[in-house]
Amino acid sequence: MARRSAEESRAAAQRLALESAGACLLFRVRALSRTLTGIYDEALRPLALKPTQMNVMTAVAARGEGRLSEVADMIALEPSSLSRIVDVMRRNGWVETVPDPEDERARLVRLTASGAALYAEAMPRWRKAQARARELLGEEGAQELTALANASLSRRAP
């Protein structure tokens, strides 16, 4: 079989690409994620709070005081990712971690007073962003997205 020229290879790739372009579900969900991230990020920017950090704060605040691994489970994030996100939040003085008296390996994380205050300040902004996102997706779209994510989230733990 003769070696293909670069032009021939590219032409073949182009046929494949045209067939699949725009169909990729991952591409779509990522584009959507970037768009929504921009909406929330813009709303939270005056507080220097990132969307991810807001999500972590919500989980930590709702939990009251919990292990890192518990929080990671709540938000379906890898422990290694959460570990570093919490690092930043700790540097910012928004959360503090203390050793878990029941397990020397574990650390409990909770909001500091300053973190709780920031969270209270962030909520109205989050609500605005949420409203904008809902407007972009449409009421039905928002519900569909929620349902889709639920399916994905509940599929954890075999």
Add this chain to the structure above:
Amino acid sequence: MARRSAEESRAAAQRLALESAGACLLFRVRALSRTLTGIYDEALRPLALKPTQMNVMTAVAARGEGRLSEVADMIALEPSSLSRIVDVMRRNGWVETVPDPEDERARLVRLTASGAALYAEAMPRWRKAQARARELLGEEGAQELTALANASLSRRAP
């Protein structure tokens, strides 16, 4: 007004958090995005090809030869992000960039022969991942997601 103790602040934050936990659309779409990313990433891992790179390859392959800014528009990515993604792909020998003869500022990007070959090899794997993703979301869910992302993508350019 008396200063709140950290406990009081946390309790207030907890009330706010419980009210909103699980409702955040951004959190949902991100969790979904991470899940799908994992599916495609696993399928492409034997080729050392990342999902994002696959998306870029598809756009570049479909375009044939185009400016970075055109490709960035196609996939709704910031030029600065694309610039670095293309860097990596160039280092890997999958794409090459040449100056645009019609505009000294611009650079044209295209697949190399090696990149086109890799792309051809990646497509069956992509199809498998796509099938798994479709299975996870359900046929309807996949269509809804596509529609949602379309709304987000088409909202570009005022």
Add this chain to the structure above:
DNA sequence: GGAAATCTATTGCATATGCATACAAATGCA
């Protein structure tokens, strides 16, 4: 024709994430 605005790409800075590894602590089982 030339200054000002615009466009194209890149880089600095900061986060976000995942996988593989490393380690320490806790648990289970022989």
Add this chain to the structure above:
DNA sequence: TGCATTTGTATGCATATGCAATAGATTTCC
């Protein structure tokens, strides 16, 4: 009891992204 396994975190390594600022080229508009 003692060792193997599991579990909870943290780190190394690599990529992914966005915003702001920059450099250079082009276009626009006096």
